[in-house]
Amino acid sequence: MSDTHDAAHTGPIQNPRQLLVTVILAFVLPVFAIIGLVMFVTSGNKPATGAANPEQAVAHRIQKIGLVEIRDANRPLRAGEAVYQGQCAACHATGAAGAPKLGDVATWGPRLQTGFEALVHSALAGKGAMPPQGGGEFNDVEIARGVAYMANAAGAKFEEPAAPAAEGASAPASAASGN
Numbered sequence: 001m002s003d004t005h006d007a008a009h010t011g012p013i014q015n016p017r018q019l020l021v022t023v024i025l026a027f028v029l030p031v032f033a034i035i036g037l038v039m040f041v042t043s044g045n046k047p048a049t050g051a052a053n054p055e056q057a058v059a060h061r062i063q064k065i066g067l068v069e070i071r072d073a074n075r076p077l078r079a080g081e082a083v084y085q086g087q088c089a090a091c092h093a094t095g096a097a098g099a100p101k102l103g104d105v106a107t108w109g110p111r112l113q114t115g116f117e118a119l120v121h122s123a124l125a126g127k128g129a130m131p132p133q134g135g136g137e138f139n140d141v142e143i144a145r146g147v148a149y150m151a152n153a154a155g156a157k158f159e160e161p162a163a164p165a166a167e168g169a170s171a172p173a174s175a176a177s178g179n
Contacts (some may be wrong), residue, residue: 068132077163080149084140087133092150097129100154116158119151120144 013019082101084092090097100107111119123143126132133143141161148158 058083077145078138078142079146080147080152080160083146084139084149087138087143088146088150091130099130102150103153105154108151108156112156114153116144116148116151116156123147136157 013022059119078086085090089102092102095101100111120140120143123133123146124140125131138146141164144161148160149155151158
């Protein structure tokens with residue numbers, strides 16, 4: 001009688017391995033499916049990463065990327081001291097970020113030995129913590145005048161660069177000297 005009783009109550013799970021697979025498929029797999037569905041449904045309500053303020057994010061994406069600046073090309077060039085006061089004094093008056101102070105012979109000495117052209121190149125291209133100075137409020141000749149002013153305050157004898165001659169003015173001068 002026990003033989004017929006055991007045969008009637010047998011199910012699809014015959015060994016422990018089948019039991020483990022059944023438990024995983026019946027309990028663990030649905031949990032992961034529910035978590036995935038919740039993440040999918042709520043993902044539409046989340047702003048993009050770093051966009052806590054969507055209006056600001058949109059404004060940032062559509063901001064202007066260029067600037068047209070109209071300057072008077074015929075204005076007189078500013079002197080070295082005016083350029084120093086307008087552009088260079090912010091760092092070179094206080095020594096901020098390791099900038100050599102105006103008139104400090106000890107810190108300017110090694111820099112002066114590199115020559116005027118190297119100093120102007122460093123000012124225009126930037127060096128260390130100093131950003132490039134070219135293309136701002138002052139043109140390259142004015143920046144060179146500011147460099148000459150600061151270097152001369154530390155003991156150099158650089159001449160302040162003159163305004164470049166106009167291209168049309170140089171042709172008659174060379175024609176006149178040839179006759």
